[in-house]
Amino acid sequence: MTRFIVTICTAKRPQMLSVALASLTKLTIPKDGTLSIAVIENDLTSQSLGIVEEVRKSSPVPIVYDLEKDIGIPQVRNRSIAVAIEQNADWIAMIDDDERVEPDWLLLLYNACIQFDADVATGPVRQVTEGPPPHWWKSVADSRKVTGEFRRDAYTNNVLFHSRLVTQDKLGLRFDPRFTFGADDIDFFRRAYEKGARIVSVAEAYVTETVPASRLVLSRYLARNYMIASSNSYFGAVHDGWARALRKRLPAIVRRATLGSAMTILGACIWPVVRRPGEKMMFKGASSLAKASGSLSGLFGSKSDYYRKIDGV
Numbered sequence: 001m002t003r004f005i006v007t008i009c010t011a012k013r014p015q016m017l018s019v020a021l022a023s024l025t026k027l028t029i030p031k032d033g034t035l036s037i038a039v040i041e042n043d044l045t046s047q048s049l050g051i052v053e054e055v056r057k058s059s060p061v062p063i064v065y066d067l068e069k070d071i072g073i074p075q076v077r078n079r080s081i082a083v084a085i086e087q088n089a090d091w092i093a094m095i096d097d098d099e100r101v102e103p104d105w106l107l108l109l110y111n112a113c114i115q116f117d118a119d120v121a122t123g124p125v126r127q128v129t130e131g132p133p134p135h136w137w138k139s140v141a142d143s144r145k146v147t148g149e150f151r152r153d154a155y156t157n158n159v160l161f162h163s164r165l166v167t168q169d170k171l172g173l174r175f176d177p178r179f180t181f182g183a184d185d186i187d188f189f190r191r192a193y194e195k196g197a198r199i200v201s202v203a204e205a206y207v208t209e210t211v212p213a214s215r216l217v218l219s220r221y222l223a224r225n226y227m228i229a230s231s232n233s234y235f236g237a238v239h240d241g242w243a244r245a246l247r248k249r250l251p252a253i254v255r256r257a258t259l260g261s262a263m264t265i266l267g268a269c270i271w272p273v274v275r276r277p278g279e280k281m282m283f284k285g286a287s288s289l290a291k292a293s294g295s296l297s298g299l300f301g302s303k304s305d306y307y308r309k310i311d312g313v
Contacts, residue, residue, distance in 0.1 A: 123205030182231030212312035233298025260288030
């Protein structure tokens with residue numbers, strides 16, 4: 001009997017968690033397998049336990065709950081690993097609490113691991129917004145679009161991996177607490193790859209992420225771009241060494257800063273004459289500047305506080 005567990009980390013988003021859990025309870029379980037769900041809340045007190053207990057009443061899938069009081073994304077993800085090991089899971093899946101899955105999601109990921117002899121399977125994320133998005137907004141690009149493509153990375157927003165990655169008698173991996181501001185999952189799966197884990201994309205195994213209205217505000221959008229660039233840059237410094245990371249990233253930083261400044265100024269000049277094209281150019285320029293400054297700050301270990309504010313509360 002193969003034991004599967006889907007873990008979901010959450011913080012102060014009970015309504016989103018309820019939607020995510022409802023979708024997980026409808027999953028198709030691989031043949032000769034068992035399934036459980038683990039909710040790990042990252043808070044000082046149990047704010048979402050009531051939601052979990054309500055879903056339990058009608059769920060055909062067992063749901064376990066745990067509380068991680070040490071605030072931080074790597075900390076709560078490490079607690080989810082501990083819970084999965086306690087449940088004797090053979091395969092561990094992860095999604096975010098602002099996502100929902102299709103009934104065949106787990107089956108698609110698992111079948112891909114068997115077909116391609118992979119230790120990790122990861123699928124894309126489709127973003128939908130709460131209400132119409134601003135004309136300048138665009139969804140985050142996702143590279144997981146080719147089934148069977150082997151990769152060096154995966155993300156906890158849509159992944160299934162074998163427990164050998166985390167058990168102490170095998171690879172014994174954990175999320176690195178240095179990455180408190182993002183990229184801890186990139187780091188985790190890159191280390192798994194470097195230790196021989198095979199990671200495969202599964203384009204059909206998508207999840208749907210709800211983008212809260214608060215993330216559709218320009219300041220929040222730019223802060224997210226800054227955070228992503230900063231965390232990726234810091235990841236590069238940790239894995240490649242500071243000098244090599246600087247050589248690799250400095251040309252892109254200079255290019256983004258130069259083009260971003262030019263587009264912002266040009267957009268401001270165009271805006272009084274043709275409003276929408278001017279706005280789009282200004283927003284694109286501001287985005288480039290946010291990415292440039294984020295990349296530069298990440299090289300020097302500066303950490304974004306983006307996740308201190310929780311969207312979709």
